[in-house]
Amino acid sequence: MKTKARSLRRQLLIWLLVLLIPLLIIGGINSYSRAYHFSNLAYDRSLFRAALALADQVFVIRGKVLVDLPQKALDLLEYDKDDWIYYRVTDPQGEIVTGEPGLPLPPAPPPPGGHIYYDAMLGDKSVRVVAFSLPLQGTSAQGIALVQVAETKSKRDNLAGEIITAMMVPQLLIVLLAGALVHYGVRRGLVPLDRLQHAVEQRSDRDLSAVPYEDAPREVQPLLRAMNDLLQRLRESIARQQRFTADASHQLRTPLAGLQTQAEMALRETDPAKIRHALDWIRASTVRLSHLLSQLLALARVEPGSGWEAQLQTVDLVLLARETTAQWVTAAFAKHIDLGFQADAASISISGNPLMLHEMLSNLLDNAIRYTPSHGKITVAVALQAEKALLMVEDNGPGIPSDERDQIFERFHRLADSASEGCGLGLAIVREIAQAHLAEISVSEGPQGQGTRMTVSMPALSR
Incomplete structure (x- = not known):
């Protein structure tokens, strides 16, 4: 199932609004x-003034507490268009002198x-008291009289609502x-991305x-x-592919043309000796061409990015080198070479790809x-030397001039005085293969200063 791509612009707006809305809610609360605190404060003061006015009407006669509250004063005290x-x-002594008997006493005197x-x-009304x-x-009644005045909270709630409305609308x-x-800022801020996309x-x-x-933008620069x-x-990979294609076509063109020429000559000849000579030449050319194709395919297989680098595992280098060397004994015996x-x-354990390491050593032996x-x-x-596994191939052949030792690893490079039929790959x-295994390869003189020694040094695993 394909996931729908998310818009960066929309994500920025959503996150900004998600952060603004909680701030609005917190600000509203x-x-x-x-607002309720200040409305309470204003109406509490008004309620206290009413209590003081009522206290002014309290007097004592012969030890009895009385309240002299005219009807007009009583109407004025009780009248309110919004509240009760x-x-x-x-x-x-706690006896009620006048007023509402059900009015609760304070939690503490x-x-x-x-x-x-x-x-x-x-009753069912919430009141402020x-x-x-x-x-x-100084009177004939010793002690303290308790004056209570209460009102419902309609005015307070209405005032708080008006205040909160006046504050929340802005x-x-x-x-x-x-x-x-x-939204405008995000659009303007993403303009450089739009230009880059264009x-x-x-x-x-x-x-x-x-x-x-x-x-x-600085945030986009790492990307x-x-x-x-x-x-x-990608440019380097394409350049390698183009160079490989050009080199391969150049190397294949000559032997294919030679095969065609020899085949045409064989078809025209009637002398069996000359026909056999042409067929021998064709066979030898076919062997060289087969070797060239095999090397070209091997080179394409070990190119960076082919995917084999991910198939690394623990390899016993001693066992691999012994088995690979044994496979080349026949070829060495055919030239009377002591291998x-x-x-x-x-x-000696290393991390590597067994097939590629076998290919590397096979090419070193073939070259030798x-x-x-x-x-x-x-x-x-x-050998094992300072946590490095060394794979060496020594021969007592003609050797490699020191000024050409860096060039012999280039594709299709061959020594000027070489009589071998190699293809230079x-x-x-x-x-x-060595570079993919984080290995270093060096070329030096062989034993007793004669021949060539190829040394591949790669990291060894801890025992």
């Missing part, structure tokens, strides 16, 4: 809390001359304006040059650098057998 007003006066506010329930402690010292408008500005779309499929990233690295590797093997350890004269000597040696294959 804080605004409502502050309740009051009560209690003498020092206020100090003499002091007052407290508290919330309570009167102020309790004022009225000292009666905040909502600010959020909407911020969203619009963010520049890439206008490119030819043959244009693999680096994409300029100096003017791109562009990585893409330029990929383009560079030997020696190892400093019973087992081709250039070593009859009755010569070739030795394959494996064996050591190129060796170099590709």
Whole structure:
């Protein structure tokens, strides 16, 4: 199932709004809390003034607490177009002098001359109550009278709602304006990406040059650098393929033309000796051509990016080198060459691809057998030195001039005075395989300063 690509612009907007909405909610809760606090504060003061006015009407006659509250004052006290007003006066003995008997007492008595506010329930109504402690010292009634005035919370809730509305509407408008500005800012901020996209779309499929990233946003520059690295590797890969194709076509053209010429000559000849000579030449050319094709295929197989590098495993280099050397004994015996093997350890483990390592050593042996004269000597040696596994192929052949030792690993390079029928690809294959195994390959003189020693040094695994 194909996943739908997500828009960066949409993701930025969503995340910004996701962050703004909680801020709006937190701001709304804080605004409502502050608005309710200040509305409570204003109406509490008004409620306390009403309690003081009621306390002014309290007097004592012969030790009895009385309240002188005219009807007009009572109507004024009880009247409110939004809320229900309740009051009560209690003498020092806790007896109700006047007012609502169901009005709850305060949770704790206020100090003499002091007052407290508290919330309570009167029936099914939630009320706000102020309790004022009225000292009666100096009268015939000793003690403290409790004056309570309560009101429902309609005015408070309405005022808090008006305040929160007045505060939240501008905040909502600010959020909407911020969203619009963010949308515009995101669009403007992504303009360089749009220009970059347009520049890439206008490119030819043959244009693999680096994409300029100096003017791109800083966050995109690492991506562009990585893409330029990929383009560079792609250019190099295509160049290798083109060079390989050109070299292969050049190398194949000559032997194929020779085969065609010899076949035409054989068809025209009537002398059996000459026909046999042409057929012998064709057979020898076919063998050389088969070897060339085999080397070309091997070189294509070990090219970087072919995928074999991922198939690495633990390999016993001693065992692999011994078995590979044994397979070349027949070829060495045909040229009367003494092919030997020696190892400093019973087992040396490395990380590698067995097939490719076999191919590398086979090419080294093939190269040594081709250039070593009859009755010569070739030795394959494996050693462990300073956490490095060494694979060496020594021969006592003509050797390689020091000024050509760096060039012999180039494709189709052959020594100027070489009489061998090689195609010049064996050591190129060796170099590709060695590099893929993080190995170093060096060329030096053979034993007693004669011949050639090829040494491949690669990391050894801990025992």
